[in-house]
Amino acid sequence: MDFKSVFYIVIVSCIIGLFANYLNPEAIPLIKKERKLVWDSDSSIAKSNSENYESTLTIKPNTESREPVAITLKQAYKLYNEKVLFLDARDLPEFEISHIKGAVSLPYYDFDKYKSLLDTIPLTTPLVAYCDGKDCDLSIMLSDKLYEKEYGKVYIFYGGWVDWQSANYPVESGYDQN
Amino acid sequence: MIKTKMKSLINNKYLLFLFRIVLAMIFIYAGMEKISDTNGFSISINNYKILPLFLVNIFAITLPWLELTTGILLLFGIKVKENSFIISVLLIIFIIAISISLIRGLNIDCGCFGTVSGTKIGVNKIIEDLVLLLLGVILIKFDSEFLSLVKKSKH
Numbered sequence: 460m461d462f463k464s465v466f467y468i469v470i471v472s473c474i475i476g477l478f479a480n481y482l483n484p485e486a487i488p489l490i491k492k493e494r495k496l497v498w499d500s501d502s503s504i505a506k507s508n509s510e511n512y513e514s515t516l517t518i519k520p521n522t523e524s525r526e527p528v529a530i531t532l533k534q535a536y537k538l539y540n541e542k543v544l545f546l547d548a549r550d551l552p553e554f555e556i557s558h559i560k561g562a563v564s565l566p567y568y569d570f571d572k573y574k575s576l577l578d579t580i581p582l583t584t585p586l587v588a589y590c591d592g593k594d595c596d597l598s599i600m601l602s603d604k605l606y607e608k609e610y611g612k613v614y615i616f617y618g619g620w621v622d623w624q625s626a627n628y629p630v631e632s633g634y635d636q637n
Numbered sequence: 638m639i640k641t642k643m644k645s646l647i648n649n650k651y652l653l654f655l656f657r658i659v660l661a662m663i664f665i666y667a668g669m670e671k672i673s674d675t676n677g678f679s680i681s682i683n684n685y686k687i688l689p690l691f692l693v694n695i696f697a698i699t700l701p702w703l704e705l706t707t708g709i710l711l712l713f714g715i716k717v718k719e720n721s722f723i724i725s726v727l728l729i730i731f732i733i734a735i736s737i738s739l740i741r742g743l744n745i746d747c748g749c750f751g752t753v754s755g756t757k758i759g760v761n762k763i764i765e766d767l768v769l770l771l772l773g774v775i776l777i778k779f780d781s782e783f784l785s786l787v788k789k790s791k792h
Contacts, residue, residue, distance in 0.1 A: 460777070464719045468706060476702035480675065487675050491683065491694040550757075553744075568746055591744065596684060 499528040527602035548597035560629035585612035592621030653781035661712035668705030670751030681748025714785025725773035
């Protein structure tokens, strides 16, 4: 075995990779930036979803400058009681076992398959994305994707399924996609 | 006796050629899928939560090209032992990464063939990688010169 060749193959491949990324119009930065969660305050949720809810519907989604914001269990429960649509970013089998009552399954990894679902949801609809819990990023990634699709009010329920379950809030099982 | 029999069974130029092509094609495919969605692959690596954040994208940018290059070189029979060695090391890294994630109970996308396949990590992925690793190790040991672009000088 010629370890010199091994070294050259690795180095040349890396250089090609870096060069290709440099030329790629969808290039990614060399150093990944941390996705920092922006946390919402209770007041802004109250504003957007209670008495002023009707007025938020008239706001054009592309004029919204907010990015998806993270919410706590308490805030999520409040939105739940206000009948805000919850989106489950986990895989379908996990959703089928159990999920937040009334939530709709939108698995992040099968996003393209479920795209048609979004056609039925107006861009002004407030949405709450959740996944397993604090160790899972699916809700964040799904929220970013929804935001790209110009949904103006996207919340990330960061505590997710784990927090919801431990608080004994309403759950249901099975698949009942509307 | 059994050992020599096994050795002569594996040391068959057609069989070794088959191993070489299988390994090469899998790595070419894996590399190309990842190159087509570098950002998705970067997310997949990050989900493993093993590498520090500053290394995630560097790996996402370079690793697919290493897979593609070694796959192509292996396909044409160039530096078979060396490329099989690199592939084997990569497979060991993949096996370790998947094992750690499984032990941690992470339920994440494998990222093995980019984000297109969307397969989850699991014991079956480790077994797949172990089979490929076996092919890699066999090629390191026996080489495969059949239908190679380069002819080796006999020592």
